[in-house]
Each structure stands twice: as structure tokens, then as C-alpha cells.
Amino acid sequence: MNKLALKGLKIGFKLIAIQASFVCSAAIIGLIFKNVESMQSILVGGFSVILPNSLFALLLFSTAGASQLNTTMRRFFRGAALKLVLSSMLFALAMKSGFLIPFLFIGFVVAILAHVFTPVSIT
Numbered sequence: 001m002n003k004l005a006l007k008g009l010k011i012g013f014k015l016i017a018i019q020a021s022f023v024c025s026a027a028i029i030g031l032i033f034k035n036v037e038s039m040q041s042i043l044v045g046g047f048s049v050i051l052p053n054s055l056f057a058l059l060l061f062s063t064a065g066a067s068q069l070n071t072t073m074r075r076f077f078r079g080a081a082l083k084l085v086l087s088s089m090l091f092a093l094a095m096k097s098g099f100l101i102p103f104l105f106i107g108f109v110v111a112i113l114a115h116v117f118t119p120v121s122i123t
Helices: 003-033 036-060 066-096 101-117
Strands: none
Touching: 003 036, 003 101, 036 066, 036 101, 066 101
């Protein structure tokens, strides 16, 4: 892994750590105002987004640089497709597993919103 790829991977995992902290904060709020089941559901909903994002970061940032542009672009599109499919499968599995569906959605939405709004502040 070259220096450019390593720098991208560090930024990617910084984003993922911020996502996880937002989801964990939401889970603690769920525990305080509701119960343990709501906390677990928020965590599972959030991590159904965070785990595929982690895999995407590892896949994308294993190579970088102008000389490897085609490889990087191929990995980006494959990683994005894999991330969407894996997120969908994990979320569907969580819904069938008896978790509280409204709290699953809360965790899922918190993770996505953290992903969308965080990049402005981590560069």
C-alpha cells in the first residue's frame, strides 16, 4: 500500500469512527429514554451501514495513484455495489430477527446522516 492509499484509508476510517460514535450516542439515548431492546436495535441498524462502509474503505484504498486509475475506478464501482447490497442484506436480516423496527431505522438513518455530513469537517 502506497502513501496516498494509506492517507485515504486513514481518512476513511476516521469517518467510520465518527459514524460509530454517532450511532453509539443514539443508542445510549435510546437506552436512557426507552430500554435495552431499543439500544440494541439502534446499534444493529447503525452497524448495518458502518460494516459495509468499512469494507468499502478497505477495498477502495488498497490502491491509489494516477498510474492505477483504472484499478481504483473498478474497485470504487464494485465496492459501491457491494456496500449497497451488503447494507440491504444486513438490514433485512435485522428486520427479520425480531429487533424493534422503528429503532432499527433510527440507527440506520443516524449512520447515513453522519456519513453524509461528516466529510466536511474531517479533511
